[in-house]
Amino acid sequence: xxxxxxxxxxxxxxxxxxxxxxxxxxxxxxxxxxxxxxxxxxxxxxxxxxxxxxxxxxxxxxxxxxxxxxxxxxxxxxxxxxxxxxxxxxxxxxxxxxxxxxxxxxxxxxx
Amino acid sequence: xxxxxxxxxxxxxxxxxxxxxxxxxxxxxxxxxxxxxxxxxxxxxxxxxxxxxxxxxxxxxxxxxxxxxxxxxxxxxxxxxxxxxxxxxxxxxxxxxxxxxxxxxxxxxxxxxx
Numbered sequence: 222x223x224x225x226x227x228x229x230x231x232x233x234x235x236x237x238x239x240x241x242x243x244x245x246x247x248x249x250x251x252x253x254x255x256x257x258x259x260x261x262x263x264x265x266x267x268x269x270x271x272x273x274x275x276x277x278x279x280x281x282x283x284x285x286x287x288x289x290x291x292x293x294x295x296x297x298x299x300x301x302x303x304x305x306x307x308x309x310x311x312x313x314x315x316x317x318x319x320x321x322x323x324x325x326x327x328x329x330x331x332x
Numbered sequence: 333x334x335x336x337x338x339x340x341x342x343x344x345x346x347x348x349x350x351x352x353x354x355x356x357x358x359x360x361x362x363x364x365x366x367x368x369x370x371x372x373x374x375x376x377x378x379x380x381x382x383x384x385x386x387x388x389x390x391x392x393x394x395x396x397x398x399x400x401x402x403x404x405x406x407x408x409x410x411x412x413x414x415x416x417x418x419x420x421x422x423x424x425x426x427x428x429x430x431x432x433x434x435x436x437x438x439x440x441x442x443x444x445x446x
Binding site for chain 1 (some may be wrong): 373375436438439
């Protein structure tokens with residue numbers, strides 16, 4: 222069935238280093254979404270990408286949607302302790318109106 | 333957070349007891365969802381609702397039932413709780429922009445089944 226996969230599952234970085242997580246779909250997506258979940262919290266919607274090759278920025282976060290609309294990435298420049306959490310990508314399921322979530326990348330910042 | 337509350341926020345129960353979790357929303361959203369989140373599995377859909385009295389199963393629906401008698405409330409029931417149902421449960425609603433579905437989550441319920 223349709224799958225959304227994320228790598229890596231875990232990432233430890235020194236504060237100030239950059240971080241990237243990758244999302245790959247088994248099928249072409251009409252859009253892709255990113256969510257962030259702080260430890261002990263709930264997933265919070267960050268952004269949605271719709272166009273092939275689209276790039277969006279939110280301060281130190283850069284989101285890309287691949288040309289084939291099957292992959293995406295989230296890059297954080299100069300990580301801070303506030304970036305700690307799990308980042309999920311999600312895409313619409315082809316056969317209905319539900320969303321499929323990747324398993325997430327857990328980011329841990331070393332001081 | 334799209335006016336979503338969940339109750340209780342924490343619950344400890346014993347195997348074999350019934351448990352009902354409540355999700356309440358104040359913004360008249362049509363679509364509501366129940367997910368469970370477990371380490372290594374991400375978010376898995378249990379049941380969803382696309383309107384009052386209209387519900388359907390998700391990918392991990394065994395052992396769970398739902399009801400939606402009012403737009404604002406979506407109830408998840410574990411008829412006879414098992415230890416494998418220890419998890420964090422999130423309710424979510426959908427906001428639609430054209431054909432695009434963005435989900436907003438409630439704060440979650442941490443359930444422990446002993």
